[in-house]
Amino acid sequence: MDTVLRIENIHKSFKAGFIPKRKKILDGISLEVNGGEIFGYLGPNGAGKTTTLKCVLGLIFPDKGKIQIFGHSNLSLQAKEKIGFLPENPYFYDYLTATEFLSFYSDLTLVKKENKQAQIENLLQLVGLNQAADLQLRKFSRGMLQRIGLAQALINDPSLVFLDEPLGGLDPLGRKEIRDVIIRLKEEGKTVFLSSHILQDIEMICDRVAILVSGKIINQGALQDLISEKVKVTEITLSGVKTEDCKDLGDCYSAQEGRIFLKVFEEEKIATVIQLVQTKKGKIHSLIPRTETLEDLFVGAVKQR
Amino acid sequence: MKIRAIALNTFKEAIRDRILYLLLFFAALCIILSRILALLTIGDRAKIIMDVGLASLSLFGVLMAILIGTGLVYKEIDKRTLYTLLAKPIQRYQFLLGKYLGLLLTLFVMLVLMTLVFLVLILLHRYPIEGAFFLAILFVFVELCLITAVALLFSCFSTPILSTLFSLSFYLIGHLSWGLETLINKLPQGGIKTLARILYLFLPNLENFNFKTEVVHHLSIPPKIFLYSSLYGIFYTVFILALAVMVFRRRDFI
Ligand SMILES: Nc1ncnc2c1ncn2[C@@H]1O[C@H](COP(=O)(O)OP(=O)(O)O)[C@@H](O)[C@H]1O
Numbered sequence A: 001m002d003t004v005l006r007i008e009n010i011h012k013s014f015k016a017g018f019i020p021k022r023k024k025i026l027d028g029i030s031l032e033v034n035g036g037e038i039f040g041y042l043g044p045n046g047a048g049k050t051t052t053l054k055c056v057l058g059l060i061f062p063d064k065g066k067i068q069i070f071g072h073s074n075l076s077l078q079a080k081e082k083i084g085f086l087p088e089n090p091y092f093y094d095y096l097t098a099t100e101f102l103s104f105y106s107d108l109t110l111v112k113k114e115n116k117q118a119q120i121e122n123l124l125q126l127v128g129l130n131q132a133a134d135l136q137l138r139k140f141s142r143g144m145l146q147r148i149g150l151a152q153a154l155i156n157d158p159s160l161v162f163l164d165e166p167l168g169g170l171d172p173l174g175r176k177e178i179r180d181v182i183i184r185l186k187e188e189g190k191t192v193f194l195s196s197h198i199l200q201d202i203e204m205i206c207d208r209v210a211i212l213v214s215g216k217i218i219n220q221g222a223l224q225d226l227i228s229e230k231v232k233v234t235e236i237t238l239s240g241v242k243t244e245d246c247k248d249l250g251d252c253y254s255a256q257e258g259r260i261f262l263k264v265f266e267e268e269k270i271a272t273v274i275q276l277v278q279t280k281k282g283k284i285h286s287l288i289p290r291t292e293t294l295e296d297l298f299v300g301a302v303k304q305r
Numbered sequence B: 001m002k003i004r005a006i007a008l009n010t011f012k013e014a015i016r017d018r019i020l021y022l023l024l025f026f027a028a029l030c031i032i033l034s035r036i037l038a039l040l041t042i043g044d045r046a047k048i049i050m051d052v053g054l055a056s057l058s059l060f061g062v063l064m065a066i067l068i069g070t071g072l073v074y075k076e077i078d079k080r081t082l083y084t085l086l087a088k089p090i091q092r093y094q095f096l097l098g099k100y101l102g103l104l105l106t107l108f109v110m111l112v113l114m115t116l117v118f119l120v121l122i123l124l125h126r127y128p129i130e131g132a133f134f135l136a137i138l139f140v141f142v143e144l145c146l147i148t149a150v151a152l153l154f155s156c157f158s159t160p161i162l163s164t165l166f167s168l169s170f171y172l173i174g175h176l177s178w179g180l181e182t183l184i185n186k187l188p189q190g191g192i193k194t195l196a197r198i199l200y201l202f203l204p205n206l207e208n209f210n211f212k213t214e215v216v217h218h219l220s221i222p223p224k225i226f227l228y229s230s231l232y233g234i235f236y237t238v239f240i241l242a243l244a245v246m247v248f249r250r251r252d253f254i
């Protein structure tokens, strides 16, 4: 697998405030993205994800460091011809219709004139906006803007797509649909670089992730390396047992209707719990083993700071 | 090609601006008022109509250029439409030139509309029209090219209100600077005089584009002056555009 994006030690600071004071936003970011993977760039709000993306896309210039896309400088046209970008909370020329807008952006790329119309129709189909093809963008809802944003990012059939918070502001159904599009991009052999502060939707589709906190990458790698498969805690709901009997087995909370909610941390103790319930003629309502999630990793990392 | 696409989109956007039509309305009003003004005065009525009419064309053209021009780039940054545009395979100078040409196209259309109103008034009264009349309007457009470039330059690094103030100052200085020449001639020889001369050289002189007097008084325009004014307009505009590109090229869009 070849590296399609290489970021080497970039630094960026902004001047802010009434008396300009330099504020460090990015503090030596380095990462590599391989061809064909979905790369998750994760971190809490204000970590510097958007700033990194703006550096990569040449909207701002890093103070220090190097960025290469397909072996070219990120500012070169060769690089830009192969990429697509969906910004955070996208907003576009609201007096254009969806078709006019995509047609305008198509003229800025190498797309051939004769393929243009068909490609625009395909894209609108892909993001589920074919009903809105002739609607002005001013009449678009938040979710529709996100979709047309995705469509414009794909207008030049890019090999590498940057998506900044692609699922932000969408309802669960919308999130699922966009996620499906992202997976489809991967199936077509494209590389996807996506940033997010929400983890649930992302962790199941990313091949590799980097975790960014306060402008520094604190952890990166394949998901299965970062998250152990080991069961951390088992959550059991049971009834017909006295709370005192469960005290030594784990954290126990009494829930409604005489039920007990029990968190068992050692795997050996689960058998004991089941035995106890059987002898007391009680009932187990649910038993859920929880493995470590990206969320835990994330929270842990942020807490360390 | 890419510049053309951006220019056309800019035109589509600018032509929707209501300010444009408000100014167009006032320009037409002024042109028509010049007719009433002419009735009230003794002397050559055609002269007054020509004078006031051409002045309105120039003034309202400049106001359009400044009010639209200063918001053009700012709006793209403010509404973040620029982010996706600059991520496309275009160079920043192409974006800027596209914006510039799109606005010029808009101003051209507006100037044509204002000229049409003017022509209707002139033809209604059967005043004679000379070639110099159209030449004067052409130079109004040359002036607009320069002012638009200036508005674009300022809008690359400041807010629309400040850019408007700066551009208006440029316009005023440009029309008053010729007065400085008489002042300089009266200065005693020496360092101060040389300094004032150098300053004068860099100050814009927009009177170069003003051919009202020639039209009003039916004077002929010597080809040499015509050539000088054209070259002056072209070089000054290119210089300002180059500055704008330099500012815009290294800017962070945060
Ligand atoms: N224009 C700016 N001037 C000063 N600080 C900024 C500016 N833009 C963003 N920041 C700061 O940079 C940090 C990172 O912002 P951002 O990259 O948008 O974070 P993220 O996308 O990860 O939420 C934040 O702390 C934010 O306050």
Ligand SMILES: [Mg+2]
Residues within 6 Å of the ligand: A049, A050, A051, A088, A164, A165
């Ligand atoms: Mg962000």
